[in-house]
Each structure stands twice: as structure tokens, then as C-alpha cells.
Amino acid sequence: MLPYCVLFETSARVRARSSTTSLRYVMHAAPPVRRFSFFARGVCVAAPRRHALNFWIHAHSPRGHGVHSPLLYSLCREVFFVLFRQRKTNVSARTQTLVGLLREWWERNPTRASQHVHQDILVIEDTAQLKSISQKFQAASLTDLPAIILVRQPRIDAARWEAWVAIYSAVARGVTVDLYTWGLIFLVKDIALHKFAVRGFICG
Numbered sequence: 001m002l003p004y005c006v007l008f009e010t011s012a013r014v015r016a017r018s019s020t021t022s023l024r025y026v027m028h029a030a031p032p033v034r035r036f037s038f039f040a041r042g043v044c045v046a047a048p049r050r051h052a053l054n055f056w057i058h059a060h061s062p063r064g065h066g067v068h069s070p071l072l073y074s075l076c077r078e079v080f081f082v083l084f085r086q087r088k089t090n091v092s093a094r095t096q097t098l099v100g101l102l103r104e105w106w107e108r109n110p111t112r113a114s115q116h117v118h119q120d121i122l123v124i125e126d127t128a129q130l131k132s133i134s135q136k137f138q139a140a141s142l143t144d145l146p147a148i149i150l151v152r153q154p155r156i157d158a159a160r161w162e163a164w165v166a167i168y169s170a171v172a173r174g175v176t177v178d179l180y181t182w183g184l185i186f187l188v189k190d191i192a193l194h195k196f197a198v199r200g201f202i203c204g
Helices: 004-028 052-058 070-086 091-108 127-138 158-170
Strands: 121-124 148-152 175-178 182-186 194-197
Touching: 070 091, 070 175, 091 121, 091 148, 091 182, 121 127, 127 158, 158 182
Parallel strands: 121 148, 175 194
Antiparallel strands: 148 182, 175 182
């Protein structure tokens, strides 16, 4: 029988060899698959989410938390958060307020292409009109469209939802914001492409 010190030394060598083998296996093994985070948020959302809970989980706060672009942060603080604090429940009244806030923000914001110029906002409230606009986006025929497009209640029915998803996917420049009760598109050339959601407006 081997002395205790020899047994201890032998077992230590076995453990060291086993650790080295495990380390080599980890170093040469394939990198782990990056799993999808249920709570992931970002400014590059590939597609809008229709259901309220799923939308809310992946959306940003109207205060602009997590939005790092100065332009988009000012949009959140000066438009979305102001609208959020008013707590109105009527969709028509809130739509009018949102249009007014967008016009004020557009005229005083110094970072856009056309500074301090009044900009008309195209408000889409009809499914047939939204489908027509969707076809223009898919054909990349946007010359006759204003810089700001506001879609009211894109989730009201299946047809309008499909048209909104098609537009969202086809937008290749500017900023697209999903507010659940509204869809908002800024067709501005000198802004990097951003697509994200903002919660706080699940109503009517």
C-alpha cells in the first residue's frame, strides 16, 4: 500500500490533469448560442408587436429612458412624455394633442434637415388610405409624402394591422415609432434608421 503522501500527490496530479482537459475543452468548444431575451428593448425593432402585453414589455418609457439618440430623446421628453402626463382617454382628443405637440417639436428642434419650417402632418385614419400608403412604401415612391405621417389605431382590425406591418417593414430611412394607439413615421434623409416602440398609450 502506498504511503499517504504519495496517494495525496497522485490524486492532486489527476485533478490537475482533469482541470487542464476541461479547460482545453471549453477553449475549443463552439461558442454558446445567444438566447433571445424576453425583456430585450432597442432602437432596431424588426417588427411591431400586436398584443398589448408583448408590446409593453419590449417598449421604451415615454420619458426616453434607454434612448441614446439626442434627437429621439428630445422627441420622447417633449412630445410623448407631455402627452402621457395629460392622461386623456379619448383617442380623437389625444390625436389632436399629439399632432400639435409634434408640430411644435418639429419647428423648434435644431437638428433636423428643414429647421424652423412649418411641416404638415399626414394623419391616416382610414384603412383604405393606409393600404394605399403601404403600396407607396413598398414601391419606394415617397416623393409626394410629407415628412411626418401619423397612423391612428393601427391595431383596430386585421386589415389595418397588416398594412401597418407592411409599412413598418418597408421603411428604409428616417424614424419609425410604434405607440400602440398610433404609428409615427419621420421621413427625414439625414437621420439614421431607427425603429422602436414607446409604451404608455394603450387606449381606445
